[in-house]
Amino acid sequence: MTRVVGVDLGKTACRVAVRDDDGVRTGEAPGAPGLASPDGVARALASVLAALGAATGAATPTGLGAVGVGAAGALAAPDDAARLAAGLAAAVRAPVAVTSDATVAHAGVFGGRAGTVVAVGTGTVLVTLDDAGTFRTLDGWGPWLGDDGSGSWLGRAGLRAVLSAAEGRGEPTALTERARVWGGEPAALPGLVAASDAPARTLASFAPEVLVAARDGDAVARAVVAAGVRAVADACSHAAAPYALLGGIATAEPYASALRDALGSGRVVTPDPAPPDDSRIEPALQGALLLATDPTTPYERTVSRRDPV
Known part of the structure; x- marks a missing residue:
């Protein structure tokens, strides 16, 4: 199974879940002040990479299949969300989907209901x-x-x-x-x-x-x-x-x-966690994992997707 990554990027903490055949590993790093803040995209990217490194043990992980990110401020700053998606896709060489932290929480809790x-x-x-x-x-x-x-x-x-x-x-x-x-x-x-x-x-x-x-x-x-x-x-x-x-x-x-x-x-x-993700991780990470690979949910209009170039 290809490794799929879910990210819950808040202003206080950034949490990451990496799911593969061996289960789910998690990591955490300090959050970022919001995408629309000064240097918000750069700080968000640094926070995500730090949390991802904590989960995988690699400064710049490779071999990832897809990454879903819920980032504070994404809905109010869609251009910045797109920039974060592009920057992260280039850094990890994998497709990236970015939406708001609250959107991935909804996906994880309600699963489109x-x-x-x-x-x-x-x-x-x-x-x-x-x-x-x-x-x-x-x-x-x-x-x-x-x-x-x-x-x-x-x-x-x-x-x-x-x-x-x-x-x-x-x-x-x-x-x-x-x-x-x-x-x-x-x-x-x-x-x-x-x-x-x-x-x-x-x-x-x-x-x-x-x-x-x-x-x-x-x-x-x-x-x-x-x-x-x-x-x-x-x-x-x-x-x-x-x-x-x-x-x-x-x-x-x-x-x-x-x-x-x-x-x-x-x-x-x-509500019950949205399948098929690991119920031991928090709803926002479950939602991020879901949106990383599924472009057919009711949330898709809020998602910025970018492939590595």
Whole structure:
């Protein structure tokens, strides 16, 4: 069996699965800030090759049959997705298919059936396919104009609450001490975020502190989480049920339980993995493996395919 590669390229991490006759091997490397970011394509390519090297033990693997990539930002930047496909195809000498990370997640969870993947991690995007076969996305607009309820959104809201409390305009909050440990005194926080080469990822790194504070009963943190959940639930109201919750925020407590309650527990599902891929790997990687070799799925209009030249 020819080796087939699936890639889930997010802003925080890049995960790879390589499937062949011996089973599935996985690898991981740091993610990339998004295809439309400065040097986004080059950084994405470097991230994919690093994760692929971790999975195969080769700096530039050869003998690959096909590669499927789900990359953060691909739907909003199709030209950059095409450039990534061409660059990766040239690097590994194999056909490459690139679409968004949320699209491969939908393919892995639903396998072309109706439903919505609600991916809430560093960013937020909903990928929905209805009973009529209409495929579309909601949000996914990035941290400055969208990504409502995401990790970067929660982190920003939490840090703003810290600054507001420091000025005496906002309520005292346990987030203040957590922010001090995370990044320093309140006055230093704006500069810390501004100096980052990936501000959304930096903001999202504070989101776990918001979730823990909310779980521990801090009223300000609980209000931040509740507002994030409302934003995502509102987006879901415009998408097809059932819903599959994916991503580090959507599956973390207390966010996950609150979102399930808002959507109605009977409408949140975990469908069987899309065959024939290994059920031990995460849905996004299963979807990437599927799209690497199958150009007939309902997702094809979102896919950029390139052959090596």
